Every structure is written in C-alpha cells, then in structure tokens.
Amino acid sequence: xxxxxxxxxxxxxxxxxxxxxxxxxxxxxxxxxxxxxxxxxxxxxxxxxxxxxxxxxxxxxxxxxxxxxxxxxxxxxxxxxxxxxxxxxxxxxxxxxxxxxxxxxxxxxxxxxxxxxxxxxxxxxxxxxxxxxxxxxxxxxxxxxxxxxxxxxxxxxxxxxxxxxxxxxxxxxxxxxxxxxxxxxxxxxxxxxxxxxxxxxxxxxxxxxxxxxxxxxxxxxxxxxxxxxxxxxxxxxxxxxxxxxxxxxxxxxxxxxxxxxxxxxxxxxxxxxxxxxxxxxxxxxxxxxxxxxxxxxxxxxxxxxxxxxxxxxxxxxxxxxxxxxxxxxxxxxxxxxxxxxxxxxxxxxxxxxxxxxxxxxxxxxxxxxxxxxxxxxxxxxxxxxxxxxxxxxx
Amino acid sequence: xxxxxxxxxxxxxxxxxxxxxxxxxxxxxxxxxxxxxxxxxxxxxxxxxxxxxxxxxxxxxxxxxxxxxxxxxxxxxxxxxxxxxxxxxxxxxxxxxxxxx
Numbered sequence: 397x398x399x400x401x402x403x404x405x406x407x408x409x410x411x412x413x414x415x416x417x418x419x420x421x422x423x424x425x426x427x428x429x430x431x432x433x434x435x436x437x438x439x440x441x442x443x444x445x446x447x448x449x450x451x452x453x454x455x456x457x458x459x460x461x462x463x464x465x466x467x468x469x470x471x472x473x474x475x476x477x478x479x480x481x482x483x484x485x486x487x488x489x490x491x492x493x494x495x496x497x498x499x500x501x502x503x504x505x506x507x508x509x510x511x512x513x514x515x516x517x518x519x520x521x522x523x524x525x526x527x528x529x530x531x532x533x534x535x536x537x538x539x540x541x542x543x544x545x546x547x548x549x550x551x552x553x554x555x556x557x558x559x560x561x562x563x564x565x566x567x568x569x570x571x572x573x574x575x576x577x578x579x580x581x582x583x584x585x586x587x588x589x590x591x592x593x594x595x596x597x598x599x600x601x602x603x604x605x606x607x608x609x610x611x612x613x614x615x616x617x618x619x620x621x622x623x624x625x626x627x628x629x630x631x632x633x634x635x636x637x638x639x640x641x642x643x644x645x646x647x648x649x650x651x652x653x654x655x656x657x658x659x660x661x662x663x664x665x666x667x668x669x670x671x672x673x674x675x676x677x678x679x680x681x682x683x684x685x686x687x688x689x690x691x692x693x694x695x696x697x698x699x700x701x702x703x704x705x706x707x708x709x710x711x712x713x714x715x716x717x718x719x720x721x722x723x724x725x726x727x728x729x730x731x732x733x734x735x736x737x738x739x740x741x742x743x744x745x746x747x748x749x750x751x752x753x754x755x756x757x758x759x760x761x762x763x764x765x766x767x768x769x770x771x772x773x774x775x776x777x778x779x780x781x782x783x784x785x786x787x788x789x790x
Numbered sequence: 791x792x793x794x795x796x797x798x799x800x801x802x803x804x805x806x807x808x809x810x811x812x813x814x815x816x817x818x819x820x821x822x823x824x825x826x827x828x829x830x831x832x833x834x835x836x837x838x839x840x841x842x843x844x845x846x847x848x849x850x851x852x853x854x855x856x857x858x859x860x861x862x863x864x865x866x867x868x869x870x871x872x873x874x875x876x877x878x879x880x881x882x883x884x885x886x887x888x889x890x891x
Contacts, residue, residue, distance in 0.1 A: 612845035613812055657853035661845070661881070680881035702882045706852065710885075734844060734873075741842065741873050779844065 413531045414439045416458035418449040418475070419493075420467040427518070428462055428493070435524040437531075446470030450478060458488070460530055465494040465505060473508045480509035487537065489530035493518060551588040551616075558589055558619055561626050563596050571596065575604055576721075576789040577667060580764045583782050590780035591618025591660075592729050593626060597634055604667040605634035606786065608681065610729040611660045612703075614780050624653060625660060625704075639664040639677035640712040647679065647704045647712075654705040661703045663727060667719060669788070674719040677712040679704045682730050683744050685751060689722040689790065693752040696744060722790030724760070726751065731779035732771055742774060760787045791840070793821055795828070802830035803868075807839040810847035818850040825854065826861045833858050834890075838869035843877055855887050866890055 415437055419425045425442050432440055441456045443449035445467040461479075465472035472492060479485045492505045495516040502513050511530060514523055562583060563571075572578045579596060591611030599605055609625055611618040625646070632645045642664050650660070663681035667674055676684060680703040685694035697717055702710045719725065728747070735742040750770050757763040764785045771777065791814045796803045804825065810818075825833045835851070843851075851867065858865035868890045870878055878889065 610845065612849040614846075656856045657849040659845075659849060659852070700880050700882060702885055703848075707886055730845065734842075736842075739841060743873065743876070 410528060410531055411436055411438065413437055413460065413535075414441070414456060414458045415527070416441050416443060416449060416452065416456060416461045418443045418446065418461060418467070418472065419464040420444055421464075424464070424516075428523075431518070431520050431524060432527070434520075435527065437527070446472060446475030446478075449475055453479070453485070459534055460527060461488065461490045462527070463490055463492050463510070465492060465496055465501070473504060476505070476508040476510055487534070489534055491523075491526060491530060493523065554616075554619065555585070555588050558585075558593070558622065559583070561593055561595075561622065563594075568596075571598060571604070574598060575602055575669065577604055577669075578760060578787045578789065580760045580785040580787075581783070582764060582768055584777075585619075585780045586614050586731070586778055589616055589619035590614055590782075591622060592780040592782040593622040594727075594782055594784060595626070595629065599635055599666075602669050604669075605639075605665070606667065606727070606784070607634075607662060607664045608727045608729065608782060608784060609660050609662045610681070610780070610782070612658055617658075618780075621654070621658065621660065625650065634664075634666075638714055639666050639675055640714040643677045643679050643701070643704070643712040644710065647702075647710050648708050650705045651708040659703040659705040661699075661730070663699065665725075665727075667725075667786075667788075669719075672718060672720040674717045674725060676715055676717075677701065678715070679710075679712060682728055682733060684717070685726040685744075685748060686717045686719065687724055687751070687755060688718065688720060691755065693755065694726065694748050696748060719788060721788055723788050725784075725786040725788075727784040727786075729780060729782040731777050731781040732783060734779065735771060735775040735777055737775060742771075746774075747771075760785050791817060793817075795824060797828050797830055800830060801832040801834055802828050803834045803836050805836040805839055809842040810840055810850070811842070811844045812846040814847065815850065818854070822854050822857050826857060826863070830863075832864045832866065834866045834868050836868050837874050838871060840870070840874050841872065843874045848877065848881060848883070851883075851887070864888075 415432055417425050417428045417440055429440055441452055443452050447470040463472045476490055489511045492510045492513045497515040505513055512526055568579045591614045594608040596606045611621045628646055628649045632642060634642060661680040663676060663678045665674055665676035678699040678701045680701050681699045683699040684697035687694045698715055701712050733743050733747050750767055754763050754766055791806060791808045791810045793804055793806050855865045866888045
C-alpha cells in the first residue's frame, strides 16, 4: 500500500476524521502530526500524557487515538484501561505506538484494550495505512449502527401501525357486551412485522363477521400486503355479502395487485346467533375448529379452497357448522400446525388433541394461554402465529 | 432443501428433497433457471422426497409454474406425500397446476 499525496485529498472522507496523538515527547508528537497531515488527516489534538489525554477526550471526541505507552503521570496502559471502562469509548480504535517491542509488552497493551500496535521507530507508510484501516472500519461500523437504529425505529413504528389494524380490547369488550360473543386473541409475528391479520365486525341483526388472513412468507413484504388487504376488506364490506361472495370479491381485487408467487390464505365467517350457525368460506385457510358444551373433542371444519391472489375467476364454497350458545370457535394461522414434531409436523389432528385435553376449561383466556404454552413447548414456531378463540355465552 | 435433475428424452424430472421454505428462495431461483435452460418440454417436480413445504414454498412453486409457462414448457407436480400433499390439497393447487400421483 502506498501513501497517496496529500494534495489529492482523501476520497474516503478521512478529512473529517479526528485523531488524538498522545506522547510525552514533543518531537514525536510533531512527527506524527506531520505524518497524519500527509495522509490528509488534519483534525488532530495533542496530549502529553494519559491524564491529559483523558481530559481532552471529553471535548475533542476523537475517532482514533495514537497512544504512546511510557509516559509520566499516567502511562498508556492505564489510560487505555480507563478509556475502555467508559462505554462511550468501548469501540474507539486505539493504535499503540511504542518503543517497547517485547512480546509481553504487546500482550499487556492488548490486555489493556489496545486495538493495534506498531513499534518505534515509526514506519510512516505502515502507520498511515493502519490509521486509515481503523478509521475506515470505524466509519463503516458507525454507518451500520446508524442504519440499524433507524431501521429499528421504523420497524417499531410500522409494527404499531400493524397492531392498530387489529381490533383492540375496547372494541372486543363492546362486541361482547352487545352480542354475547367473547374474543380472546393472540397475535405474534415471527419478526417485527408479520403477514397475518384478522378482523371482527358487528353486523345488523346481531350477526358478526370475522376473518383471519395469512399472507405467504413473512416479514416486511408480507406485512405491506396486510395493509393492502385491510383496505380491500373495508372497500368490499362484509354487510351484504355471504362469506363465499366476500372471498370471491376480495380475491378479484387482490389478483391484479400481487406479484407472482405471493398469495394469501383467508377464512371468512359469519356468526348468526338467531339461527345458531357459523357460516364460513375458506381460501386455503386452516380448518376452523368448533366445539359445543359436552363435546369431547373439537369438530374440524373444512379449510379447502384456492388461496387469494392466484386466479381471478376463483369461486368459494359456502360451508357451515352449528354454533349454539356455549359453543366455542377456534381460528388460527398455519404456524400452529406446522410446528415440527419428529420428521412430521403437528398438523390439525395434533392441535385438535391439544384442545381436547383442555376442552372443559371454563375460562377462555386460560384455555388460550394454556394452548399457546403447549404449542411453544412442542417445537420452534418460525412463522407468524395468530390465534382467535371465540366463545358464545351460554 | 436440495434437488437433483434427471433429463430424459422429453421430460426433465427434478427431485426435491427435505424442507422447502422461505429460506430456499435463492436456491429455487437457480433451479427455475436450470429448468428453463434444459431442452425438455415437460418439467416434472417430483415431490416424493419433500418432507415439508410452507406458504413461501408454495409461492415459489407458483413462480416456477409461471416461468415454465413463459418458457413454453409444461409444468407438473408429482407424487406429493404427507404434509406436502395436505397443503397442496387444502390450497387446491390442482386447479392451477397439473398434479400427478
């Protein structure tokens, strides 16, 4: 590596780098200063010993320290240790330049927290090359950290928005008071954002519309699709359509929007409390599970149907299950049945068996919590998990 | 997931093994490229050794179907078993891709 002439400047932004030179020998300091300047680094502060350097750190805020070891008052070893004890300077590159050249001196310096070590007499080319490497690494690390914290903040904001798509506790309490149907819900994206969402609405005549959506994949892409589908669901409206008609209408709108390979599974249901029936239609969703007071195991519905977004002309079957007072309905995303068990997966039968074991639990919150606990204990859940337990008051 | 391709006269048989998930995106992209390149008119995905497919995996199979249509090739899914067969059935994939036993 060669030293570029100073007149060319530093295309990599080193001209804004701040270097603190710590050496008790004035001639050495000036030598280092001249050397750094040749490399295009002009923001340089000098300190005469470790104590002086620590004081100057506070306002100078260096990007790199060039540190001598043998100095009066406080030597380089001690300064380095104190520096590293301060979380602000944990990652600061400290390049030791010393006439101590025994292996144990180097080892002591690294143990005190030094990043790198060169021995005097200084080789100008080597020193400048090392300074540049450390400054560049620090700049890259800082960029990454900034990117990381910005992304984290944006994802947190987006997650909040996504959670607000879902019905909150107030709306669920209101629904229960008006209709006698209690909803216990669990929503856990596998990363910050998820491809699942669900909704529930009161319709005229005491009826209730409920839906659960699971976009293919997960993460940001799938999450953006949930916002899109939420808007479409509101546009289509659940009031006048049967679940099957609703799915067909949503599918038609979604087909033109999704790129190849993306789709959603969806279950749409309509609870009719007067007739005591749960009408539903499914676009490749998981099988709804439903049980009546006295049932020993849940009854499995039929989730078969072409997922949304694949074929504009797709039509969906109208299906139904009895939902008398006291009955419970369980809807869930496929993460619940794709938990690995040996070489197979849990599947619907495994999930139904878990429900059967707690089918007499009167407290719906406890039932759902116990079920989720058992699911998590079964194996890793590496997809978004949504679970809804609807209880019709007896 | 990994795979092996066997090109016969008129038919290329791609045998998928293991689990086809979100993480196999790049690998499946490569595979689709290979399927488009080889001369066979019929591209068969043999799923008999595939143990698991998630929704992202189904999505990739649908991308393969589209790419094969663009390359003017037939695309067939064959011999799915277990969880893979159940997922293909629930999603009625047979409505858009020919499925053979």
